[in-house]
Amino acid sequence: MAVNNELFxxxxxxxxxxxxxxxxxxxxxxxxxxVKSITQGELLLKEGALYPxxxxxxxxxxxxxxxEVVDNRVRKYYSLSKNGKKEVVNKxxxxxxxISQLQLLLNLKPSL
Amino acid sequence: xxxxxxxxxxxxxxxxxxxxxYVDVQMExxxxxxxxxxxxxxxxxxxxxxxALKETHQSFxxxxxxxxxxxxxxxxxxxxxxxxxxxxxxPFGPKYIVLIIASLFVLYKLQTMVANRMQFTIILISFxxxxxxxxxxxxxxxRKFKKLMSYRIAKTYIPLGGVFLVNLSLYFGKVESGSxxxxxxxxxxxxxxxxxxxxxxxxxxxxxxxGVDESRLLMEKYNLVTAS
Numbered sequence: 001m002a003v004n005n006e007l008f009x010x011x012x013x014x015x016x017x018x019x020x021x022x023x024x025x026x027x028x029x030x031x032x033x034x035v036k037s038i039t040q041g042e043l044l045l046k047e048g049a050l051y052p053x054x055x056x057x058x059x060x061x062x063x064x065x066x067x068e069v070v071d072n073r074v075r076k077y078y079s080l081s082k083n084g085k086k087e088v089v090n091k092x093x094x095x096x097x098x099i100s101q102l103q104l105l106l107n108l109k110p111s112l
Numbered sequence: 113x114x115x116x117x118x119x120x121x122x123x124x125x126x127x128x129x130x131x132x133x134y135v136d137v138q139m140e141x142x143x144x145x146x147x148x149x150x151x152x153x154x155x156x157x158x159x160x161x162x163x164a165l166k167e168t169h170q171s172f173x174x175x176x177x178x179x180x181x182x183x184x185x186x187x188x189x190x191x192x193x194x195x196x197x198x199x200x201x202x203p204f205g206p207k208y209i210v211l212i213i214a215s216l217f218v219l220y221k222l223q224t225m226v227a228n229r230m231q232f233t234i235i236l237i238s239f240x241x242x243x244x245x246x247x248x249x250x251x252x253x254x255r256k257f258k259k260l261m262s263y264r265i266a267k268t269y270i271p272l273g274g275v276f277l278v279n280l281s282l283y284f285g286k287v288e289s290g291s292x293x294x295x296x297x298x299x300x301x302x303x304x305x306x307x308x309x310x311x312x313x314x315x316x317x318x319x320x321x322x323g324v325d326e327s328r329l330l331m332e333k334y335n336l337v338t339a340s
Binding site for chain 2: 027028029030033046047048051052054055056058059060061067068069070071072073074075076
């Protein structure tokens with residue numbers, strides 16, 4: 001069953017930061033494919049959601065970019081900046097806290 | 113399979129037709145579209161290049177490629193704004209504050225030393241003309257980068273320096289006034305505005321030069337991939 005994409009929009013920046021902390025540097029299309037592969041196609045990260053989030057993180061100074069010529073075209077790679085490396089820890093903690101609160105609210109916590 | 117140069121050229125033309133002309137904006141759209149087209153064609157042997165391109169464009173939704181273009185403009189604006197304000201703040205830090213104080217002192221002293229107010233005005237105007245000339249030369253020499261969004265955004269700060277000149281002109285030629293801590297108020301105001309103007313020009317030029325440097329690197333790569 002496919003997951004409702006609306007549910008993960010709020011954590012999109014955290015997902016991107018976390019992917020970049022694990023992969024050092026990635027390009028836009030690669031991020032969409034990585035999300036698809038990790039979630040086995042359950043979550044599809046559309047261009048309309050990815051790029052505004054990616055560029056917002058870049059504009060906020062959390063991501064750095066570099067370009068490289070690959071397969072006869074110029075590819076833009078994103079990586080975590082110094083501030084981005086600090087922020088990923090905070091964002092992940094925020095997400096974990098939110099998930100545990102959500103589990104309480106929706107009675108999803110596994111019974112002991 | 114990887115797309116060949118002709119197919120990449122076709123995608124570039126397609127992006128241009130959709131109204132996205134800036135080289136740096138085109139480059140990011142092109143790489144995403146080309147990667148997606150390649151994957152679609154690899155997944156389905158019978159899919160034609162044109163059909164794969166059409167499907168890829170449709171996957172961007174109603175906003176089309178503007179989701180990338182708007183994001184790039186937004187990110188570049190924020191990036192160069194950060195560069196500009198960091199440069200603007202630098203002279204007020206502990207390392208250079210002596211220069212700012214010296215500038216205020218020299219400008220104030222100059223006004224008291226020049227007997228004729230008009231002479232001081234001429235000195236200031238000459239200085240402004242020199243700065244205008246320098247910025248014009250930089251603009252002319254880097255005109256080849258005008259097709260890059262990063263260059264266009266990086267140089268937007270320089271013309272805004274005119275705001276200081278408008279304020280400065282309000283106090284030109286005025287001698288009689290009240291005093292600030294025993295100092296001539298107009299002389300103090302002119303010294304402050306002109307010092308801020310010089311810091312502004314420094315920050316604006318530094319930001320533009322950074323934009324030119326980054327645009328040059330990008331343009332070299334662009335020329336490499338578009339060379340036949």
